[in-house]
Amino acid sequence: MPQNRRTKQNSDNNINIIPHLPRGPATQARDKKANKFLIFSFMSYIISQMFDNDKKIFAAPLAGITDKPFRTILREFAPYASMVTEMISCHSLVEQHKNCIRNFDNYADEGNIGAQIFGADSYLMGEAAKILADAGAKWIDINMGCPVPKVATRSGAGAHLMRDHKLAGEIIQSVVKSVKIPVSIKTRLGWDESHQDWIDLIRIAADCGASFATIHGRTRAQGYSGQSTLPNKPDLPIPIIANGDIKNLADVERVQNLGYDGAMIGRAMLGQPWIIGQICGTCDKPENIGNVALKHLDLIINYYGEKSGVPMFRKHAAWYSAGMPNSAQFRIRVNQITDAEQLKYLIKEFWSIN
Numbered sequence: 001m002p003q004n005r006r007t008k009q010n011s012d013n014n015i016n017i018i019p020h021l022p023r024g025p026a027t028q029a030r031d032k033k034a035n036k037f038l039i040f041s042f043m044s045y046i047i048s049q050m051f052d053n054d055k056k057i058f059a060a061p062l063a064g065i066t067d068k069p070f071r072t073i074l075r076e077f078a079p080y081a082s083m084v085t086e087m088i089s090c091h092s093l094v095e096q097h098k099n100c101i102r103n104f105d106n107y108a109d110e111g112n113i114g115a116q117i118f119g120a121d122s123y124l125m126g127e128a129a130k131i132l133a134d135a136g137a138k139w140i141d142i143n144m145g146c147p148v149p150k151v152a153t154r155s156g157a158g159a160h161l162m163r164d165h166k167l168a169g170e171i172i173q174s175v176v177k178s179v180k181i182p183v184s185i186k187t188r189l190g191w192d193e194s195h196q197d198w199i200d201l202i203r204i205a206a207d208c209g210a211s212f213a214t215i216h217g218r219t220r221a222q223g224y225s226g227q228s229t230l231p232n233k234p235d236l237p238i239p240i241i242a243n244g245d246i247k248n249l250a251d252v253e254r255v256q257n258l259g260y261d262g263a264m265i266g267r268a269m270l271g272q273p274w275i276i277g278q279i280c281g282t283c284d285k286p287e288n289i290g291n292v293a294l295k296h297l298d299l300i301i302n303y304y305g306e307k308s309g310v311p312m313f314r315k316h317a318a319w320y321s322a323g324m325p326n327s328a329q330f331r332i333r334v335n336q337i338t339d340a341e342q343l344k345y346l347i348k349e350f351w352s353i354n
């Protein structure tokens, strides 16, 4: 048989092998369509997983708190909840700053986890998103609400993007183009009381390919004080998660009744990492909080080492013990300790653990 460009005879087993040839425009277009369909199906699957727990609860990103050890504890109580990492700087990620241990986190074993990035450089934001997607994040969240001056005013990131919708759109587009996982934004009502244009920003996000958004019911000017106030969910093309002052099941139901597609819990997790599990019905409040504190301390020491881990645990010790008799003295003693074994001894003593 004469060999032509498309087939050649395999003399051993008589099979026609099709050599690798450049694909024509029609085939390329078909491949592109099939790829788009696969990516779309994959994204829909991830999004359905995120909103899968029946209360549709998300753990908020909290810088300095929702690190890998904290998320491990949260996950034990709420196996199906969706969580977001602390915000990570795109510069720090792309430059792989070695002193920032979370730059090297692996998310593959963390279930539904979104990794949050912040920055004002659309190219670097796309590159940072790639790194996090490769590390196993299930979606990328873009911070568009951080009010801290270092982020929002000096770097032009976080809440600043509520004032610069053009840049916000460019960043979202760049991130969406860079990864094959869903992208979301987390924002606030607006810059201040007289500039509350979150609906416009979310429409831009949707147009630029974001799959969903979280709205914190405060303005940048409010910081974290005052009450979070969310109106009825407006008509928007993507799902919206409500955030701000959500502390219990009644609060979750309140925002569900306003029409929101999910609820994100922030500070209510401090000192009670079981709260999401309790709301979702996957756990009760632990009988002895001291056991949770001990486990959390071990995880922190494993992750950061004893020297950094013991001081880092102090704030958690204060939250775990808040409102308990003699908690003020307990806190004073905790703040003086630098040795992990001594700290464990003190925790056991305070919570009467043998």
Ligand SMILES: Cc1cc2nc3c(=O)[nH]c(=O)nc-3n(C[C@H](O)[C@H](O)[C@H](O)COP(=O)(O)O)c2cc1C
Pocket: 060, 061, 062, 063, 064, 065, 085, 086, 087, 116, 143, 144, 145, 146, 186, 216, 224, 228, 243, 244, 245, 246, 264, 265, 266, 267, 268
């Ligand atoms: C200590 C602290 C750190 C925070 N870090 C982040 C962060 O890294 N990224 C982010 O988008 N929001 C961050 N936030 C905002 C929270 O995610 C949340 O939007 C806010 O606390 C309102 O929710 P809450 O009233 O349930 O606490 C932080 C808030 C606090 C108090």
